Amino acid sequence: MIITDDSTLFSVEDVVKKLGVTARTLHYYEEVGLITPSSRTSGGHRLYDKDVVDKLAYILKIKDNLGYSLQEIRNVLQAQETLDRLRVSYQTSSKEERQYIVEESIELMTTILGHIDDKMQRLNEMRKGLVERLERVKSLR
Amino acid sequence: MIITDDSTLFSVEDVVKKLGVTARTLHYYEEVGLITPSSRTSGGHRLYDKDVVDKLAYILKIKDNLGYSLQEIRNVLQAQETLDRLRVSYQTSSKEERQYIVEESIELMTTILGHIDDKMQRLNEMRKGLVERLERVKSLR
DNA sequence: ACGAATCTTTACGTCAACGTATAGTTTCCG
DNA sequence: CGGAAACTATACGTTGACGTAAAGATTCGT
Numbered sequence: 311m312i313i314t315d316d317s318t319l320f321s322v323e324d325v326v327k328k329l330g331v332t333a334r335t336l337h338y339y340e341e342v343g344l345i346t347p348s349s350r351t352s353g354g355h356r357l358y359d360k361d362v363v364d365k366l367a368y369i370l371k372i373k374d375n376l377g378y379s380l381q382e383i384r385n386v387l388q389a390q391e392t393l394d395r396l397r398v399s400y401q402t403s404s405k406e407e408r409q410y411i412v413e414e415s416i417e418l419m420t421t422i423l424g425h426i427d428d429k430m431q432r433l434n435e436m437r438k439g440l441v442e443r444l445e446r447v448k449s450l451r
Numbered sequence: 452m453i454i455t456d457d458s459t460l461f462s463v464e465d466v467v468k469k470l471g472v473t474a475r476t477l478h479y480y481e482e483v484g485l486i487t488p489s490s491r492t493s494g495g496h497r498l499y500d501k502d503v504v505d506k507l508a509y510i511l512k513i514k515d516n517l518g519y520s521l522q523e524i525r526n527v528l529q530a531q532e533t534l535d536r537l538r539v540s541y542q543t544s545s546k547e548e549r550q551y552i553v554e555e556s557i558e559l560m561t562t563i564l565g566h567i568d569d570k571m572q573r574l575n576e577m578r579k580g581l582v583e584r585l586e587r588v589k590s591l592r
Numbered sequence: 593a594c595g596a597a598t599c600t601t602t603a604c605g606t607c608a609a610c611g612t613a614t615a616g617t618t619t620c621c622g
Numbered sequence: 623c624g625g626a627a628a629c630t631a632t633a634c635g636t637t638g639a640c641g642t643a644a645a646g647a648t649t650c651g652t
Contacts, residue, residue: 321649332640332641334639334640334641334642335639335640337640338639338640342639351648351649352648353647353648353649354647354648355647355648355649379638379639380638380639381638
């Protein structure tokens with residue numbers, strides 16, 4: 311872990327311990343274009359800044375909580391990056407372009423939100439049935 | 452689909468259409484001991500009764516909503532069947548045996564419930580962050 | 593400065609959860 | 623009753639998401 315005045319850099323080991331994945335996972339995600347080390351040491355060792363670590367944490371969240379495949383995650387990230395890039399040029403873009411960016415952003419986020427809500431609803435149904443059965447059994451003792 | 456006075460039997464095609472899985476999945480789940488056709492036609496074609504279809508629907512629920520592997524699902528089902536079998540002999544069993552059955556049931560169901568709650572909480576956190584970002588973007592238009 | 597720990601690239605291995613192909617059989621429908 | 627559609631068993635293939643091994647290079651602690 312390299313801490314300078316304006317940034318902190320994490321080694322592979324740091325990230326592994328921080329996020330509970332293996333080094334192989336870092337390499338694999340890099341292979342398939344999900345993450346890229348923000349820099350390397352002079353000897354070639356990978357270094358990750360906070361942004362990359364955050365991105366990886368986000369990837370793991372979507373993967374574990376929503377059950378997205380890495381391919382689906384890549385689509386989501388790509389869309390978000392497109393929107394981010396567009397947002398950078400937001401000020402200098404025309405009214406129509408701005409509207410387009412905003413609408414696309416909203417659509418993407420709404421889609422994901424829909425998946426989350428759908429999943430939560432299904433979980434809630436399972437939960438309901440389970441709690442019911444649990445109460446019935448508990449009343450036996 | 453064979454409907455008699457006291458039961459309804461489903462063919463492979465029926466189940467496939469009803470639950471949105473492929474025939475291969477039915478065969479595979481049978482291979483790994485998750486389900487068994489309740490009977491066969493004279494020619495050897497599989498027939499499933501409502502119980503098996505319900506069980507399969509339950510399997511798919513756990514799989515898709517909780518992200519359990521088939522192995523984990525088999526453990527859950529096996530535990531539940533053990534408890535069911537015990538529950539059959541509930542009346543004729545001793546006080547200690549009954550208590551054991553009840554406690555084991557409660558533990559299993561509580562574990563699953565914990566997984567559900569955990570997952571829902573994580574989803575809720577994701578949801579919160581997403582809604583926040585969505586509101587910020589929406590305020591732009 | 594040196595040994596242990598960590599890292600690199602490359603490449604083959606693995607495992608779950610099915611997909612797909614084949615060849616023959618059974619069931620359904622006009 | 624005859625052909626299309628669905629089914630059977632068997633078996634090899636595929637895909638995603640990593641695991642594991644090897645051989646050498648780099649970094650870190652004392």
